[in-house]
Amino acid sequence: MAKAQSIEPNIADLANSWLKSYNLDYKLEQEKLNDEIDKALQEYFSKSGGKGTNRPDVKLLLQDKELNNYPILVEYKGYKDKLEKLDKNGNVENIKSNNEPNLKNINSYAVNGAVHYANALLHYTNYKDIISIGMTGYKDSKGEIKHSIGVYYVSESNFGVGQKVKEYDDFSFLSKEHFDEFIHDVKTLQLSQEELDKIKEQREREIDSSLTKLNNDIYQNEKGLGENDRVYLVAASIIATIGIPGKVPVLEKQDLKSSPMKSETDGEILMRRVRAFLEEKNLPREKQNLIIRTLENTILSENLNKIENGETQLKRVFSKIVDDLGIYYKIGLTTDFTGKLFNEMYSWLGFTQDKLNDVVLTPAYVANLLVKLARVNKDSYVWDFATGSAGLLVAAMNEMINDAKNTLNSPEEIYEKERKIKSEQLLGLELLPSIYILAILNMIMMGDGSSNILNKNSLTDFDGEYGFIKKDEKFPATAFILNPPYSAEGNGMIFVEKALNMMNKGYAAIIIQNSAGSGKAKEINKRILKNNTLLASIKMPIDLFIGKSSVQTNIYVFKVGERHEKDEMVKFIDFSDDGYTRTNRKKAKNNLKDTNNAKGRYEELINLVRFGKSKLNIFTEKEYYEDTIDPESGTDWNKSAPIDTKPTLEDFKKTVRDYLAWEVSNLLKNENKEDEELGK
Structure with missing residues (x-):
C-alpha cells in the first residue's frame, strides 16, 4: 500500500x-x-x-x-x-x-x-x-x-x-x-500541584543528566580546571546570565570577545557583570566582597583567559554552561540546583578527601521529608546550622510558598508573603567558604533569599541574631532542619543542642548517623530531653547516600520546648525500605528509581509521625513500634519492634508441610532414577 x-x-x-x-x-x-x-x-x-x-x-x-x-x-x-x-x-x-x-x-x-x-x-x-x-x-x-x-x-x-x-x-x-x-x-x-510536581521531577532528571554531561565534558576536554574552579565558573556564569530586567543585561556568549586587552579579557567582562548583578540585588557589601573575592581567583586566572585559536577556555566553558544548563535556571525551577552541581562536580573524586566527607548534601526528596516532619508552613521561621548548599532551606522555602498560595486568596497578599518568606523567614549558617558560595547562589536563583545565609561557625560565632537585616533582633525560629557534619561532637548532635536551646517552640527534624542515638551523643541527648520531646526515631535506608557515605542514618523528630517525660511514647519506624532503588553508576541517566511505591511510603511515614498507627496501610506493626525511652539514658533512641521467637501452631504446620514436601520430592527422584537404570 x-x-x-x-x-x-x-x-x-x-x-x-x-x-x-x-x-x-x-x-x-x-x-x-x-x-x-x-x-x-x-x-x-x-x-x-x-x-x-x-x-x-x-x-x-x-x-x-x-x-x-x-x-x-x-x-x-x-x-x-x-x-x-x-x-x-x-x-x-x-x-x-x-x-x-x-x-x-x-x-x-x-x-x-x-x-x-x-x-x-x-x-x-x-x-x-x-x-x-x-x-x-x-x-x-x-x-x-x-x-x-x-x-x-x-x-x-x-x-x-x-x-x-x-x-x-x-x-x-x-x-x-x-x-x-x-x-x-x-x-x-x-x-494541579500533582501535575506540577510530575513536570518538575522530569525537569530535575534532565538537570541531573545535563550536569553529568557538562561535568564529563569539562573533565575530559578542559584541562587545568580543578573541582572548585568548575563550581565557581558555573556559579559566575549563571549569575551573569540571569540578569535583572531593565538594569543588568544578560551576558551573551558573543559578549565575550577573547580580547588580549587587560581590562577587556573574558574574565574581566564576566566579573563586571557579576558585580553589577550583586550591586543591584542590594546584597550587603561584606557579602558582595566575599563572593567577588572567591570567584575572581578562578575567573581572572591567566590560564582560563589565555587565547588559543582565537578563543579562551573561559568563553568555551561559559558557552557550554549556557547551552547545557541555561533553560533550567531560566524557567524558575525551585530546586537545590547548586546542590546537584556540587554533588556532580565532586563525584569524580569519590569523596575521598576528609573535608568532603563532611559535606554530603541531602537528596531533595529527603530534604522535603525533613521539612514536612518539622511541620513547616507559611508562618514558620526556619533555620539550618550546617546549611551546605542550602538544599534544606530551598525545600523549606518551597513548602512555605506553596502553603501561602494554598491558604491566601489575595495576589497582593501572596506576593508580600513570598517576599517576607525569602527575606525574613529563612536563616542558614555554613562555615566552608566554597560551600557558602553555593548556598548564596542557590538562594539568589530562587529569587534571592540569600539575605540571611551567614558564613559563620554556628557553634562558636552565632548568637541567634539575623545576619544582615534586623541586625539587633533575634531570629524567632520555629522550625529546625539539619544534616550535620558527622565528625562534630556527638556525630553532630552538638548542633541540635545549640539550636534547640535557642528556640522557645516549634519542631525539629534532623538526619544523623544513628550511633548518635545509641551512645555516641549520650550526654548531649540527655541534656536535649530536659527541654524537648523526642517524637519519633526513623531508621533510614543504609544506601541513602550511596557513593558519598555508607553510614546508617536515622531521622529524629522533636517537639521543641517541652521536657521529655519518662512515660512519653516515641514512634520507632523502620523505613529501610522507602520504595527507592539506588545505584551508583557515574554515567547512568538516573540512579534513583521508584520501584516500590516510594511516593506512597513517604506520605505514610509523614502521617505516622503526625497521627500514629491509625495511619498504617503500606507498613505493618513490624516496621512501626511505639515505646518509651529513659530520658536519663541518651542511648536508647534506636529501638525496633520486638521479634516474637516463640513458635506458633502455624509455624509447626509449615515445618511439617515443608518436610513432607521434601520427602515426597526425594522419593520421586529415587523412583525416576530406578526407572532410568531399569531402562538401560
Whole structure:
C-alpha cells in the first residue's frame, strides 16, 4: 500500500490565508522576526539534534491590551495523525525516558516541533510566555482538506512543557478582535500541584543528566580546571546570565570577545557583570566582597583567559554552561540546583578527601521529608546550622510558598508573603567558604533569599541574631532542619543542642548517623530531653547516600520546648525500605528509581509521625513500634519492634508441610532414577 502523500503545502496555504485576512504581520520560515528570537532559534539545538537551523513555518509577535508581547510559533505538517505526540501524563512528549531529546517526535509532530521552538526562546531570550501552534491535515475521499489544530501555552510556570489552551477550528483567536480574550483564556490555565510536581521531577532528571554531561565534558576536554574552579565558573556564569530586567543585561556568549586587552579579557567582562548583578540585588557589601573575592581567583586566572585559536577556555566553558544548563535556571525551577552541581562536580573524586566527607548534601526528596516532619508552613521561621548548599532551606522555602498560595486568596497578599518568606523567614549558617558560595547562589536563583545565609561557625560565632537585616533582633525560629557534619561532637548532635536551646517552640527534624542515638551523643541527648520531646526515631535506608557515605542514618523528630517525660511514647519506624532503588553508576541517566511505591511510603511515614498507627496501610506493626525511652539514658533512641521467637501452631504446620514436601520430592527422584537404570 502506497504511503499517503503529505499535503503540508495545502495546510500552510490555508493557515497563512487566515493570517493574511486578519492583517497580521507574520513572518515565514526564512524571514526575520527580531534579532533576539532569531538568534535564539539559531543557538538552540535543532530538531535533528545539531546546532541551529530551527525554522518555524510561521513566526509572529503579538501584543495584548496590557502591552505584553507574546511570540507565536507555528509548525505545519501534512498527515492525518501528525498533530501531537503526548506521553502517558498527557504532556507533549519531547523528552525520552533516558532524559534525552525525543528528536523523532520533535521532527514528526506539528505541536511537538512548535513546543521545541518555544523552549529555544525560554532558553535564550527574556520572553517567558510563548504560544506554540501545530496544524496538520489530510484530504478525505472527496478530496476535501480536513485539518486539526493544537494550541499550547509554553512558559516558566509550566517549566517549558506546555499546556493545551482549548480546541480551535481556525486561527481567528490571533486576530486583533479576539487576541485579548485568548490571552485571558491562557492566563486562567492552571496545573494541579500533582501535575506540577510530575513536570518538575522530569525537569530535575534532565538537570541531573545535563550536569553529568557538562561535568564529563569539562573533565575530559578542559584541562587545568580543578573541582572548585568548575563550581565557581558555573556559579559566575549563571549569575551573569540571569540578569535583572531593565538594569543588568544578560551576558551573551558573543559578549565575550577573547580580547588580549587587560581590562577587556573574558574574565574581566564576566566579573563586571557579576558585580553589577550583586550591586543591584542590594546584597550587603561584606557579602558582595566575599563572593567577588572567591570567584575572581578562578575567573581572572591567566590560564582560563589565555587565547588559543582565537578563543579562551573561559568563553568555551561559559558557552557550554549556557547551552547545557541555561533553560533550567531560566524557567524558575525551585530546586537545590547548586546542590546537584556540587554533588556532580565532586563525584569524580569519590569523596575521598576528609573535608568532603563532611559535606554530603541531602537528596531533595529527603530534604522535603525533613521539612514536612518539622511541620513547616507559611508562618514558620526556619533555620539550618550546617546549611551546605542550602538544599534544606530551598525545600523549606518551597513548602512555605506553596502553603501561602494554598491558604491566601489575595495576589497582593501572596506576593508580600513570598517576599517576607525569602527575606525574613529563612536563616542558614555554613562555615566552608566554597560551600557558602553555593548556598548564596542557590538562594539568589530562587529569587534571592540569600539575605540571611551567614558564613559563620554556628557553634562558636552565632548568637541567634539575623545576619544582615534586623541586625539587633533575634531570629524567632520555629522550625529546625539539619544534616550535620558527622565528625562534630556527638556525630553532630552538638548542633541540635545549640539550636534547640535557642528556640522557645516549634519542631525539629534532623538526619544523623544513628550511633548518635545509641551512645555516641549520650550526654548531649540527655541534656536535649530536659527541654524537648523526642517524637519519633526513623531508621533510614543504609544506601541513602550511596557513593558519598555508607553510614546508617536515622531521622529524629522533636517537639521543641517541652521536657521529655519518662512515660512519653516515641514512634520507632523502620523505613529501610522507602520504595527507592539506588545505584551508583557515574554515567547512568538516573540512579534513583521508584520501584516500590516510594511516593506512597513517604506520605505514610509523614502521617505516622503526625497521627500514629491509625495511619498504617503500606507498613505493618513490624516496621512501626511505639515505646518509651529513659530520658536519663541518651542511648536508647534506636529501638525496633520486638521479634516474637516463640513458635506458633502455624509455624509447626509449615515445618511439617515443608518436610513432607521434601520427602515426597526425594522419593520421586529415587523412583525416576530406578526407572532410568531399569531402562538401560
